[in-house]
Amino acid sequence: xNDTTHGIRIRPGALADAPAVxxxxxxAVVWMNERGNTEQWGTTPYSRKPGGVARVERYMTExxxxxxxxxxxxxxxxxxxxxxxxxxxxAPAEEPERYVRLLVSDRRYAGLxxxxxxxxxxxEETRRAGVELLxxxxxxxxxxxxxxxxxxNGFIATDRFLSEAWPGQVLAQRVG
Numbered sequence: 383x384n385d386t387t388h389g390i391r392i393r394p395g396a397l398a399d400a401p402a403v404x405x406x407x408x409x410a411v412v413w414m415n416e417r418g419n420t421e422q423w424g425t426t427p428y429s430r431k432p433g434g435v436a437r438v439e440r441y442m443t444e445x446x447x448x449x450x451x452x453x454x455x456x457x458x459x460x461x462x463x464x465x466x467x468x469x470x471x472x473a474p475a476e477e478p479e480r481y482v483r484l485l486v487s488d489r490r491y492a493g494l495x496x497x498x499x500x501x502x503x504x505x506e507e508t509r510r511a512g513v514e515l516l517x518x519x520x521x522x523x524x525x526x527x528x529x530x531x532x533x534x535n536g537f538i539a540t541d542r543f544l545s546e547a548w549p550g551q552v553l554a555q556r557v558g
Contacts, residue, residue, distance in 0.1 A: 389452055389453070390450050390451070390452055390457070390458075390494070390495070390496060390499045391450070391451045391452075392448050392449070392450050392451075392460075392499065392500065392503045393448065393449055393451065394446075394447065394448060394449075395442055395447030395448055395449045395459060395461075396442060396447070397439060397442045397443050399442055399447065399449050399456065399459070400435070400438050400439050400442050402449070402456040402459075403438050403441075403442070403447075403449075403456075403459045403484075403486065404428060404429045404434070404435065404438055405429075405488075406456070406458070406459060406486045406487065406488050407423075407427075407428035407429070407434075407438070407486055408427040408428050408429050409488065409489055409490075410423065410428075410486055410489060411423050411424070411425070411426070411427055411428060412427075413489045419524060421521075421523050421524070421548070422521040422523065422524070422528075441461045441483065441484055442461075445461045445462060445463045445483060446461065446462040446463070446507065447459065447460070447461045447462075448460045448461075448462070448500065448503055448504075448507075450487070450496050450499060450500055450503075452491060452494070452496075456488070457487060457488045457490075457491040457494070457496050458485075458486065458487035458488065458491075458496040458497060458499075458500050459484060459485070459486050459487075459500075460482065460484065460485050460500040460501075460503065460504055461482070461483045461484035461485075462480050462481065462482060462483065462504055462507060462508075463480070463481045463483045464478075464479065464480065464481065465479060465481050466481050466483075466517070466519060466552075467483060470519060470543070470545055470550070471543050471544070471545055472519055472541070472543060472550075472552055473541075475515055475517065477514070477515055478513045478514075478515070479513060479515040479516065479517055480504065480507065480508040480511065480513050480515070480516050480517075481516075481517050481518065482501070482504055482516070482517070482518035485497060485500055485501065485518070487500070497531070497535075498534075498535050501532075501535045501536075502535075504516055505536070505555065505557045508557045509557050509558060513557075513558070514556055514557060514558030515554060515555075515556065515557070515558075516537075516554070516555045516556075516557050517540075517552060517553065517554045517555075518532060518537060518552070518553050519543075519550050519551065519552045519553070520532060520550065520551055520553070521548065521549065521550060521551075522542060522549040522550055522551035523548075523549045529551045529553070532553045533553070536555050537553035537554060537555045538553060538554055538555065539551055539552075539553050540552045540553060540554050
């Protein structure tokens, strides 16, 4: 699908996009660390974390990946799945769902609505699949800014959880 809104084009992702997604993840770690946030994703670049490269490659081949582009340059990535990661202490929904497994944007394009556009695309894809529930989980630490971002984009906070010492929040959106 080739959606275009505000100059942002969203297309299906592929294995060839893995290096760009890893670059976005690495730069997000640096950006967070520069702002004093070392708890959300740690301090190690994602591409150097054990299993990080393989995880992104699996996302790009085993899930439903989408890439946001601006003038042909990847500026964000979204990965949809049929449920939460089995590694997270999150129960699957009691109905069919689509689950945002990854959402990242290139911080150089902050303020352009890349993340919001990708979430709108996730809702469109969920509806197109005939599914009514879209969920996501995120870091609930700090001042709750990430939870608030998802709430501004139509999600409602549901279950809180802990993954070891990492505080998380599940959010849901009805799209049907």
